[in-house]
Amino acid sequence: MRLKVAIQGIKGSNHHQVAREYFDDDTELLECMSFDALVESLLNGTADKGVMAIENSIAGSIIPNYNLIYHNKLHVIGEHYLHINHNLMVLKGSAIADLSEVRSHPMALLQCKEFFRNYPQIKLVEDADTAEPAKRIQEEQLAHVAAIAPQVAAELYGLDIVAPNIQTIQNNATRFIIVQTKNKLVAQMDEKFSEDGVNKASVRFITDHKRGSLAAMLNVMSDCNLNLTKIQSLPIIETPWKYAFFVDITFEGFANFEKAKSLLNIMSEDFKVLGEYKNARL
Amino acid sequence: MRLKVAIQGIKGSNHHQVAREYFDDDTELLECMSFDALVESLLNGTADKGVMAIENSIAGSIIPNYNLIYHNKLHVIGEHYLHINHNLMVLKGSAIADLSEVRSHPMALLQCKEFFRNYPQIKLVEDADTAEPAKRIQEEQLAHVAAIAPQVAAELYGLDIVAPNIQTIQNNATRFIIVQTKNKLVAQMDEKFSEDGVNKASVRFITDHKRGSLAAMLNVMSDCNLNLTKIQSLPIIETPWKYAFFVDITFEGFANFEKAKSLLNIMSEDFKVLGEYKNARL
Known part of the structure; x- marks a missing residue:
């Protein structure tokens, strides 16, 4: 059975380009007219994996997509950088x-x-x-x-x-992530999950507004030899003065990340690993 | 002479609403069809101050506006939170x-x-x-x-x-900032700048990708009794592995902020204060 990959937009879009570069040619594309529709196709099993733009070097993060991943318990299984030519x-x-x-x-x-x-x-x-x-x-x-x-x-x-290439800033990379449901992941893990090659993770956690609480989290990451490649705070809408942080980290040894996870989990609220995958950045 | 306030969009927009709430009634509104046009009106002196949406509790930061402020050397002189009703x-x-x-x-x-x-x-x-x-x-x-x-x-x-109020999430606050050119600020400072009431600042700095460099910056902020209310990393497009951070901090004593500034300035590259103003959050 061919792998079904959901993309945002129709064929010919940048998401299509990413699907072509990331997966083998032998995939079936599912065109989704919104990121919500893409998530829905994963949840209801119409698609196996989805391709989602997540940040742009010019405009920053696509925060609603971070929230979609978090709220629908999707798992990030990979990333891909596309040099965008308009x-x-x-x-x-x-x-x-x-x-x-x-x-x-x-x-x-x-x-x-x-x-x-x-x-x-x-x-x-x-x-x-x-x-x-x-x-x-x-x-x-x-x-x-x-x-x-x-x-x-x-x-x-x-x-x-x-x-060709009419964009003002020529060096315009967009980061895409590859997502799937946790169920699919568990099924696969039994067969073949391996820490091999995994050197990047996306996490989300909440800190209260106590002075230094974020600094303490970053100190732990630094002590465990993790490198921060992205950080983004987002107020928790329902609870003033609480913040959620979306953080991406890279690491060399998976054991370092495991150690950091245990500590960070104790030091913050609702610590969640959104994905552990291979860093695609050269 | 009436104060000329540039807003993004036309009268009746949320920017108009903010101008009404933040300034006295006796202001002249300048409608700008883009944030670029708004900045231009400040730079060429057509407007005295501008109202700019900067972040939303749902969608996060409006990164291009952060860059507009930084690249055009505008100064943030205030902020205002608007509860958005659609x-x-x-x-x-x-x-x-x-x-x-x-x-x-x-x-x-x-x-x-x-x-x-x-x-x-x-x-x-x-x-x-x-x-x-x-x-x-x-x-x-x-x-x-x-x-x-x-x-x-x-x-x-x-x-x-x-x-009325057809938005899904009812608790939807958007943060607006009030900006002006540095020239106007200097002219005003001679007369009446005062640290009184100033308890928030927006800064931007660059760190290299050395492990722990951001943690070190946050430790200083914490040691100087500054509270972080927002953090946002943004890759420097031209230089891979360098990151710019936009950070908002609140503080009780201006002297604490002065001390932190001196340290942060030494510890990072291109440390810039984008504005020092009064925290509008209750």
Whole structure:
């Protein structure tokens, strides 16, 4: 049976690109129109694994996705960094001068807005996805509309790239995570879970507003030879002055992480490991 | 001369609501269609102060705004918390059953999507702002379109609220900051800057990826009796393995903060105080 992978957006999106790079070719893609729908497909078993954007070097974390993972008890089993290239693509035969409108995901528009300063006649219109407008341009033969999308979208939907890499900041990596339900994980673990290669973890914990409580947690991590690669505080909506922290850590020996876990678990409230996986960063 | 306050969005938006609550009534509002335009109005002197959403208890920080403040050397001079109520508003005479579309800011749509599960015939359409669709419904007499906007928008544009407070999470506070240019600040400081009442600061600094470097910074803060209310790491795009941290701290004595500043400045790179102001949280 082929692996079913849920992606956010349709084929031709950056999520599709990540699925292609992370998994073998022999997967079946499930297109989800929102991150909620993606999570739902994992929970109800329609998909085996999901690909989810989680942070961007420009805009920071996608906090709602952290909360989706936490609240639905999903498990992070891997990560993948995609170098995002935004390409301006049009119907074959169209040119930039013909355009009155460009459609894409709000983040893509934001990252390319400098490019469009020279084209004030082109209106930037937010869409739910990058690939979706590309598909629509072909289907509806829209000669005056462009999409900003990954190259794979131009290939799939037969569009011409009239301006490649139009993002202002060239060094634009987005981090994606691969998630699945805990049930699937347990079933797999019996067969083949191994600490081999596991050198990164994502954790969430709560501290009260006592002075130094976060510093104490970080001291333990440092003492156990863990490196922090990300930290993000988030107020607990229902309880003022309590904070949840989403922290990513890398480590060399799994034993170090095990030791830190025991300590951190005692020192904080609701300490949860969201995933233990292989660091994909070079 | 009346104080000129730049807001993101048009009158009737949450930014307008904050300007009303934070400043005296006798201010002139400058409507800006983006946060970039707002910053520009401060830099070129069109506006004296600006109101900027900076974090939301649901979606987290608005990182691009942190970067705007830092890169344009703006100074945070105050903060304000607004309890966000999303109201569904329509043309007088329309009812929910008449609606085919609801328009609002993507964040407002996200926060109300549970409500619309019961109305699958209503399409959710992203707009640049909350108040703008409200205004347009009145101007163009759109009987089948609703807006999700603050109450002030219904008042200003003569719409009926058919469903108040439709957000899923009721306890939804957004933090806004008040910013101005450093030049204005220096001019004012000569007259009247005082440490009185200043008990919160926003700082930004860079650490290298040496183990424990962030823990060391937090230890100093704790030793100097500072409380951390927010922390956010952000990779430095150009330099892998270097991280910028945006940190908010509260304190009781300004001298404690002064002492911490001297130490933190030595221990990190590019330590910058983005603002020293009065904590608005009860």
